[in-house]
Amino acid sequence: MKRTGTIITLVLIAVFFSIGIWYIYTKDKQDPVVYTTEQATNRTIVKKTVATGSIVPKEEVLIKPNISGIIKEVYVEAGDNIKAGDLIAQIDVVPNVSSLTNAKNNIAGARTTVETARLALANQKSIYDRQKALFDKGVISANDFDNIRNTYNAAEQRLKQEQVNLRSASQNYDIIKTGTTSGLGNAATTQIRSTITGMILDVPVKAGNQVIEANNFNDGTTVATLADVEKMIFEGKVDESEVGKIKEDLPLEITVGAIENKVFDATLDYIAPKGVAENGAIQFEIKGTLAKKDDDTFIRAGLSANASIILEKAEDVLSIKEALVQYDPKTKTPYVEVATGDQEFERRDIEVGVSDGIFVEVKSGITADDNIKVWNQLKAPAGFGGRG
Known part of the structure; x- marks a missing residue:
């Protein structure tokens, strides 16, 4: 029995020893992870959102x-x-027959009224002349003569008014028939x-x-x-998820599909207070006035365009790829790993600023000379630079 136990023990030791040798051999064949590094550079970072729309005249x-x-x-x-x-x-x-007939009848009526007023005036003038001769001789009083003169003046004014009415009826007839008449200038033309x-x-x-x-x-x-095609605006729409990020007076960069390699500056001056449901999403209308062009580029009304709304902009700042930034799992503090030797790195907490989703501004924590670890790089496939 003792001999059998010894044999089993030796066999187990041999098996475990073989497994250990195999594990060390396979680990030795695997490629070690060799981390590369990158340095920070100075660049302009723009954080923006995009709205689609078209170019239309301001008025x-x-x-x-x-x-x-x-x-x-x-x-x-x-x-x-x-x-x-x-x-x-x-x-x-093209005159309306009914209106033309009525206008013609109005002229006939006005002429009759003028003739009646003219006869009445002639009658009053005869009375006035007779009474004036009697007044000059002192036969009638001044009071009676004043009444007769007032009646004569009223008849004269009535004739003038009826003549004005006749001219008005004639002008109305001309307007209905021809579209215009003398004395009205551009009022009817x-x-x-x-x-x-x-x-x-x-x-x-x-x-x-x-x-x-x-x-x-x-x-x-x-x-x-x-x-006035010199005063054009961009009209577009932004999604409800973006409207909270924008505000009036933000700068816009307008690109027109039909005009290649050209960017037009504009200023956001209107955001709709109410959204409209389109294709299951709420859209808000925006408008931006294009700046005066510095060349003779002609922008046709109705052209499709995209507007990049500049939310934030940092010019010529120290920046790194956002993929290089790591975050502390507890404090969520951003940091990077900086090389201190061959494949040796130390943690550096950093302060970040504007990000465009690819590059991020670094306000403090590193310099342009620091070599930053690419911590999330992919391992090279087998057969490409690995050990055989």
């Missing part, structure tokens, strides 16, 4: 006729630069002119189209859309 003016009719001729087209007062289109008035200096963005009508004047029941037909 668009819709030119509408002040009288209904049919477009006779259009003198401009989209893209033309015009000045205030320039002719845009000409209208032919068949010529449609620009009210501002700018560029024609759209002319939605053509010769032969019927147009309607703006009134209490109709917005009127738009004959042309104008805008």
Whole structure:
């Protein structure tokens, strides 16, 4: 029995010894982790969020006729630069038969009233002349003569008023028939002119189209859309998760897909107080005024654009890759490991600043000469630089 126990013990010792030798051999074949290092560099770090939208004019003016009719001729087209007062289109008035008949009847009635007033004035003048001769002879009193004179003056004023009414009826008839009349200038005209200096963005009508004047029941037909293309804005939307990070007067960097390698500066000047649900998310409208261009680049209205909203910016600051930063599991204090010798490192607590998600500003804790451990580097695959 003693001999059997001894044999078993020796066998176990041999097995464990073999396992130990195998473990040491396999560990020796594994590649040791050799950590590389990187140094801090000076760079400009920008923290930003992006909004999508388009470029539109700051103010668009819709030119509408002040009288209904049919477009006779259009003198401009989209893209033309015009000045205030320039002719845009000409209208032919198509009179309403009922209104035209009523206006004509009003003229006839006004003429009859004028003739009646003229006869009344002639009668009062005869009475006035007779009474004046009697007054000059002292036959009637001054009081009686004053009454007769006042009656004559009233008849004269009535004739003048009826003549004014006749002219008004005639002008109304001309307006209904032709769209204009003498003495009214631009108050009623068949010529449609620009009210501002700018560029024609759209002319939605053509010769032969019927147009309607703006009134209490109709917005009127738009004959042309104008805008000052030197004053453009960015209109876009940001998600509710980002709207809390932005505020008015923040700088914007606008990139337009149709204009390559060009960035336009702008200033955020409007954030909608109310969001709108779109595709299951709440979106807030924003607007930013583009700065005056320093070249002749033409930005067309309606172009799609992206706006980078600059939340924070640190220029020419000491920075490292954010992947180099580690955080204490208890205090959450940021730190890095700095090389002190060959594959020897020590912990350095640091103070971080602005981060763009890739690089982070380092305010204190290290210098540009320190070699910082790349602690999360991947191990090289077998066969690539490892031991055989």
